[in-house]
Amino acid sequence: MAHVLGQNQYGKAENRIVRVYRDSTRHEIKDLNVSVALSGDFDDVHLTGSNANCLPTDTTKNTVYAFAKKYGIDSAEDFGITLARHFVDSTEPVRRARIRIEEYAWDRIRTPDSTSRPTGSEEAGHSFVRNGQEVRTTEVRYDGEYVQVVSGLKDLVVMNSTDSEFWGYIKDGYTTLQEAYDRILATQVTARWTYSYRGAEGESQPDWNRCYTQVKRHLLEAFAETYSYSLQQTLHAMGTRVLDNRAEVDEVRLELPNKHHFLVDLSPFGLKNENEVYYAADRMYGLIEGTVHREGVVPVIPAV
Amino acid sequence: MAHVLGQNQYGKAENRIVRVYRDSTRHEIKDLNVSVALSGDFDDVHLTGSNANCLPTDTTKNTVYAFAKKYGIDSAEDFGITLARHFVDSTEPVRRARIRIEEYAWDRIRTPDSTSRPTGSEEAGHSFVRNGQEVRTTEVRYDGEYVQVVSGLKDLVVMNSTDSEFWGYIKDGYTTLQEAYDRILATQVTARWTYSYRGAEGESQPDWNRCYTQVKRHLLEAFAETYSYSLQQTLHAMGTRVLDNRAEVDEVRLELPNKHHFLVDLSPFGLKNENEVYYAADRMYGLIEGTVHREGVVPVIPAV
Amino acid sequence: MAHVLGQNQYGKAENRIVRVYRDSTRHEIKDLNVSVALSGDFDDVHLTGSNANCLPTDTTKNTVYAFAKKYGIDSAEDFGITLARHFVDSTEPVRRARIRIEEYAWDRIRTPDSTSRPTGSEEAGHSFVRNGQEVRTTEVRYDGEYVQVVSGLKDLVVMNSTDSEFWGYIKDGYTTLQEAYDRILATQVTARWTYSYRGAEGESQPDWNRCYTQVKRHLLEAFAETYSYSLQQTLHAMGTRVLDNRAEVDEVRLELPNKHHFLVDLSPFGLKNENEVYYAADRMYGLIEGTVHREGVVPVIPAV
Amino acid sequence: MAHVLGQNQYGKAENRIVRVYRDSTRHEIKDLNVSVALSGDFDDVHLTGSNANCLPTDTTKNTVYAFAKKYGIDSAEDFGITLARHFVDSTEPVRRARIRIEEYAWDRIRTPDSTSRPTGSEEAGHSFVRNGQEVRTTEVRYDGEYVQVVSGLKDLVVMNSTDSEFWGYIKDGYTTLQEAYDRILATQVTARWTYSYRGAEGESQPDWNRCYTQVKRHLLEAFAETYSYSLQQTLHAMGTRVLDNRAEVDEVRLELPNKHHFLVDLSPFGLKNENEVYYAADRMYGLIEGTVHREGVVPVIPAV
Structure with missing residues (x-):
């Protein structure tokens, strides 16, 4: 009886990335954990050992870091959409992409600033404390035609x-x-x-x-x-x-x-x-x- | 626009149970983690706060422990089938049951027994060391008609x-x-x-x-x-x-x-x-x- | 060559306790993880199997819960001091007690209250969300004479x-x-x-x-x-x-x-x-x- | 009132290293998690921001990997001793070193080998399954004069x-x-x-x-x-x-x-x-x- 290769997917999981915005002395940061999974025309990879159709997981990782610079990260959702579209639209054997992202929130550390605000305190421009209340999540899927976004928290x-x-x-x-x-x-x-x-x-x-x-x-x-x-x-x-x-x-x-x-x-x-x-x-x-x-x-x- | 209650399920998760067989001085043990999930006619529970159709998760837990005595645990799979059939067949609003089980393997501790086996060692009858190589898993589903068993390891x-x-x-x-x-x-x-x-x-x-x-x-x-x-x-x-x-x-x-x-x-x-x-x-x-x-x-x- | 029983201690670890104060409709809560360790005259327990000097760990657990009612929990530190003093002062073979406590912080959930505060929101009286930023810790030691308190966070x-x-x-x-x-x-x-x-x-x-x-x-x-x-x-x-x-x-x-x-x-x-x-x-x-x-x-x- | 810098130590923790011995087709492996902590003349590092006495944690990491090649790993204990002696004996401000090692055991995977052993099975030469029963530990301390070895398991x-x-x-x-x-x-x-x-x-x-x-x-x-x-x-x-x-x-x-x-x-x-x-x-x-x-x-x- 013959065997069939069914649903399969692969990619680099848990790419931990911190993106710093230094446009002023008041920095902004984004702290993400990005996982890539690709599906498509990968029968040969499984069956013959030929990697001619295989985009290495290492390349998917590099793309995550490069895109963080190139396009910035306004939200996990739009970053995920940009990544998903890229993999499917730019690489022939890739037919579907799923990007999962966890985001960790940071608060600013408040410090006293006696010179400018004698009675109060203000937030430091580059100092942060992790919030820890919940983890924000998103999952973006793209099949070459439509995008689907399922966001959440845990x-x-x-x-x-x-x-x-x-x-x-x-x-x-x-x-x-x-x-x-x-x-x-x-x-x-x-x-x-x-x-x-x-x-x-x-x-x-x-x-x-x-x-x-x-x-x-x-x-x-x-x-x-x-x-x-x-x-x-x-x-x-x-x-x-x-x-x-x-x-x-x-x-x-x-x-x-x-x-x-x-x-x-x-x-x-x-x-x-x-x-x-x-x-x-x-x-x-x-x-x-x-x-x-x-x-x-x-x-x-x-x-x- | 109206809202619809979609798929829902509930039950007691992670019931940790150790079953000891003491039929001789050489005991046998089964060490399981059993999770129950039930689906069925539970709209009222969600929508009106009436629990008339709700079998409490606490009862599902009791059933797990009682069945371990009543029927024993030959394998995680057959124990799961017995539980799944019970919930669906005995409780009117329950239409489908899913039982997930993790099983942890134990080896016997070998001890020297100089009187009976001067040159060797034998396994103690009631002493065990957890194996730790992998966790055995199973998931049993039953819909009132058919059983489906997906087993595994992790x-x-x-x-x-x-x-x-x-x-x-x-x-x-x-x-x-x-x-x-x-x-x-x-x-x-x-x-x-x-x-x-x-x-x-x-x-x-x-x-x-x-x-x-x-x-x-x-x-x-x-x-x-x-x-x-x-x-x-x-x-x-x-x-x-x-x-x-x-x-x-x-x-x-x-x-x-x-x-x-x-x-x-x-x-x-x-x-x-x-x-x-x-x-x-x-x-x-x-x-x-x-x-x-x-x-x-x-x-x-x-x-x- | 003779062997000596050196430092030893025992007790019930990780007693998870939530204490609710219901003095008004605005509840207060304390969420602690309390670990007890006792040292003293326990040679017989180790050497002869006699438990005549042994205060069961189960009793130390009961004491934690009873004291939460009897004395309340103003802070982890003072609760730890009360417990440590009790074990040493009330039980003859116990010479030293160490109480470790982790405390988990909760914030109130803010909810709108349109009737009384049309433009703002107020904190609910009995609804809480775990803060998650850090865990507060304390360790209290008492030797029958002096107390030592080492607090911290992690x-x-x-x-x-x-x-x-x-x-x-x-x-x-x-x-x-x-x-x-x-x-x-x-x-x-x-x-x-x-x-x-x-x-x-x-x-x-x-x-x-x-x-x-x-x-x-x-x-x-x-x-x-x-x-x-x-x-x-x-x-x-x-x-x-x-x-x-x-x-x-x-x-x-x-x-x-x-x-x-x-x-x-x-x-x-x-x-x-x-x-x-x-x-x-x-x-x-x-x-x-x-x-x-x-x-x-x-x-x-x-x-x- | 003046403040005093008390006990302090630093180093690279949890260097995960796998050492393969390929002396024959039957490979051997060692799988360790090595943590380095150094004490000594580091007051300036803390007090003035001068790093003139500071051996970077990154260098301690490099040393672990280099020594695995140079000296091999016969046991966690002797590897720890070699490392501890090196840091103290070769770097002037380092007075004491503590090396902690966790070791993870692997068993060989047994495979059938029908040509040479028709009725049995033999262990593969380069295939391993992690044992998982316990973790072996050791802690080596060296103060320039004496070594102290505390080994264990968990x-x-x-x-x-x-x-x-x-x-x-x-x-x-x-x-x-x-x-x-x-x-x-x-x-x-x-x-x-x-x-x-x-x-x-x-x-x-x-x-x-x-x-x-x-x-x-x-x-x-x-x-x-x-x-x-x-x-x-x-x-x-x-x-x-x-x-x-x-x-x-x-x-x-x-x-x-x-x-x-x-x-x-x-x-x-x-x-x-x-x-x-x-x-x-x-x-x-x-x-x-x-x-x-x-x-x-x-x-x-x-x-x-």
């Missing part, structure tokens, strides 16, 4: 110390869970959202950076403002909030681990625990995943 | 210290890589393979444990025996080798990071590096992914 | 995009490094500092939380304001700045990995890299460690 | 599925733990041991590789053969066993996290758990540390 850890209940669920022979009428709800948000932008001729790009900031804001606000009867309900509220507020977004997918905080039984020590002392557990954890999308839109973020 | 790190070349590739304006005629080829293998078994009535299960051992053997042998002109070529040889030797496997997908080992330039120190001293790099790395499958089979392992 | 990542040089160093037969007159200086700060407070009768405790905030500020400012000829020089400036400004601190020790950012050679692509495009490397890295302390003080933070 | 995970009890301990107001008469005992061994070798003139080096193998064997055997009433008792038995069998070792220090395996209560499901089904917990965990040394020897491994 490692955003949030907690509500009340306004969360969980009861009225199915009870079967394996149920021991007690119903909860006031619990901590905490999760580490992984979110991805699909832009309607497809890169057609004349189509203008969204303001990627502003949109990112606003989607993050809506996710946080929806988490904070939802009185929750399940993490599923909170997930749905978060996704819906984004769609309601950002017209450029068609689909939101969330992965929300339920970071359990268990109320500690202090009664053996003569103490009453009035929802004050919790044990924060690592594993096992609930894992809630789901997509919310506009009607008529075909979701593209895979459920794996 | 974190298997291999190296060929010679018999690897890379040259004859595309050169463009961003190429600086020198051609290599004798290099180290090293990778950390993530492999997944799909079994043809679908769980139809009367269909007998493969010998999951034996099959796992043999697939791992074939992957290692193919890696070792392939004179390589690219990691893509080695990937293809590994996948093909499995299909050639294991009739119960229909599809193999491999993710092979190219763990670069760079020859260190020792000439500034008056030394000649004859492929003897390498710097093992972390990032960036090449990442080669691909599927090999039998003709006529529709591959099911997603490329993400 | 994972604080900082970068200067200019004002750093490195030249004029020793050249030997293994030197290839080019001198640098304008480089990125980046590091991940681990800092520890010793308080002069010893817990004598009548001695009042420092304002631990305020002191922490101020030490962190001085570390950041010194990093930002130092024109650097080596990371060692920056380290010294940072330690000195703390001693100059915080009278309650006697000793500062810093561990500063030099997170190398290498200028990428873009000349093969016809581009000039004017300190704009850098490759951020993982390993290997320089590691600079050092202590600055007041004259006459015996440093207590070990160099390992 | 990440060796072991389990006894029976022959472990824990009872008869102190009960106080915070005790809830039930006594156990048959429990799982599992730990992840970190061990370090001090060699009596000091590098005096004419003193011959131990057989480092053989000694390592034997110490590991004795640790495993003592763990397996000790009927345990506490992890402390097992720790003492492991340390003692090494001292009893390896004359070249003076001191052993062990760090043994108690990797708790909790018996799952299956009674709500009508099942009896006869020590068969356990939940393997992550955190919190007991942490037991202790030193055993020969009488008259001053222990050198720090308790931190």
Whole structure:
């Protein structure tokens, strides 16, 4: 029985790049982790050992660094689009490119400047501290015709110390869970959202950076403002909030681990625990995943 | 514009379980990490906050531990099938279940036993040391009708210290890589393979444990025996080798990071590096992914 | 030849605790990771298997959670002192206690409140997002007489995009490094500092939380304001700045990995890299460690 | 009040090196992670920004790679000694050197060789699979006069599925733990041991590789053969066993996290758990540390 080479892709992963803008004494920086994956006419590479069609992963790496100089990095999304288009449009055997980027945010370090601002402090022009709240992500795909941009964030850890209940669920022979009428709800948000932008001729790009900031804001606000009867309900509220507020977004997918905080039984020590002392557990954890999308839109973020 | 709840799933992830068999003084152990994900009729949970259709993740956890006692764990695969069938067949709103399992291997600790075996050593009956070479994985899906089993391994790190070349590739304006005629080829293998078994009535299960051992053997042998002109070529040889030797496997997908080992330039120190001293790099790395499958089979392992 | 049981200690490590204060609708939270280690008269436990002198690690864990309710957690330092005193003073065989605490900071999530503040936003009363900039640490030791408090922080990542040089160093037969007159200086700060407070009768405790905030500020400012000829020089400036400004601190020790950012050679692509495009490397890295302390003080933070 | 520069050290950390021996078609490899730390006359570097006394960390890195070619790597210990002596003896301001090395073990991949060994298999000459059971460690210090070698291992995970009890301990107001008469005992061994070798003139080096193998064997055997009433008792038995069998070792220090395996209560499901089904917990965990040394020897491994 014959064997078939199926889907395959390759490229250089995790190119760590820091781009400094030194246009004034007040520098700007971009800190990215860029991964390239190319698909196309690579049967010979796999089957015969001929590399005549193979653009080396090392070259894809060089291109990332060269483009950071040549075109600059306004946002992860537009940098990814520029890279994806380049690989497909300039290299014959490459038919599709996928660029994944993680971005790490930095804040400016504030320092006192007694001469010019006697009562305050100002931000230093070239000194930064990594923010660490979340990692921004994007994934750009290009097939020679259309662009697809799925952006997101990960490692955003949030907690509500009340306004969360969980009861009225199915009870079967394996149920021991007690119903909860006031619990901590905490999760580490992984979110991805699909832009309607497809890169057609004349189509203008969204303001990627502003949109990112606003989607993050809506996710946080929806988490904070939802009185929750399940993490599923909170997930749905978060996704819906984004769609309601950002017209450029068609689909939101969330992965929300339920970071359990268990109320500690202090009664053996003569103490009453009035929802004050919790044990924060690592594993096992609930894992809630789901997509919310506009009607008529075909979701593209895979459920794996 | 209305919003639609798309694909969603939930369950308890990373249930760490150790099952001990004490049928004789020579104990046996199974060490698993089991993750449950359920899909089905859960719109109300998301939209209205009613949990009437929700089987709590805590219950799915209890079921895992109870089944370990009730049915034992012969292999991760058959344990996963038993769990997946249970959730779908016993709980009305659950339509599909996905069980992911990681398994950690343990070796017996050998100890001298001077009374019975004066010149040798024997394995202790209840003492184990974790093997650590690789993690065995499986993913079982069940939709109420058919079972699908995709097993695999990860974190298997291999190296060929010679018999690897890379040259004859595309050169463009961003190429600086020198051609290599004798290099180290090293990778950390993530492999997944799909079994043809679908769980139809009367269909007998493969010998999951034996099959796992043999697939791992074939992957290692193919890696070792392939004179390589690219990691893509080695990937293809590994996948093909499995299909050639294991009739119960229909599809193999491999993710092979190219763990670069760079020859260190020792000439500034008056030394000649004859492929003897390498710097093992972390990032960036090449990442080669691909599927090999039998003709006529529709591959099911997603490329993400 | 006889063997001696030397230094030994034991306890429960990494007790993850979240303490919620619900005195008003505006909740407060403390998120800690507490590790207990006890030393004392434990020879029999090791030598004879008698546990008559052994306070179980499980009991030390229970004590942590009970004390969080009983005494509250104003700061990691005072909570650690209360715990350390308890174990030594209440349990005969325990002679010394060491409490290590990591603290994770949370910010409030800001949400719009259109009814009361039409143009602004306010912080939600029970919704938090993990800050992630750094982890606060403390280590409290108590020997039945004196308390010793060494506090610190870790994972604080900082970068200067200019004002750093490195030249004029020793050249030997293994030197290839080019001198640098304008480089990125980046590091991940681990800092520890010793308080002069010893817990004598009548001695009042420092304002631990305020002191922490101020030490962190001085570390950041010194990093930002130092024109650097080596990371060692920056380290010294940072330690000195703390001693100059915080009278309650006697000793500062810093561990500063030099997170190398290498200028990428873009000349093969016809581009000039004017300190704009850098490759951020993982390993290997320089590691600079050092202590600055007041004259006459015996440093207590070990160099390992 | 004046400030004093206290203990300080610097160097290049985590130099990842793979050394290949190609003396025949059957290659040998060594895979190390080498960290250099130097102390000495470095006040000016910290205080004035003069680097006249500074041997760059980059040069220490180059030396590691050059020495791997020049002297080869017979064992991590002798390679560390050669490096430490070099830095102190060849560079005036360097007074003390500390070399830390991690070593990763590789096994050969076995492949069938039908022509020469029709019924068996043999090991390939240049193909390796990483072992993964534990990491070998060493730390060499040299002060211009004496050498000190502390070797060890880490990440060796072991389990006894029976022959472990824990009872008869102190009960106080915070005790809830039930006594156990048959429990799982599992730990992840970190061990370090001090060699009596000091590098005096004419003193011959131990057989480092053989000694390592034997110490590991004795640790495993003592763990397996000790009927345990506490992890402390097992720790003492492991340390003692090494001292009893390896004359070249003076001191052993062990760090043994108690990797708790909790018996799952299956009674709500009508099942009896006869020590068969356990939940393997992550955190919190007991942490037991202790030193055993020969009488008259001053222990050198720090308790931190």
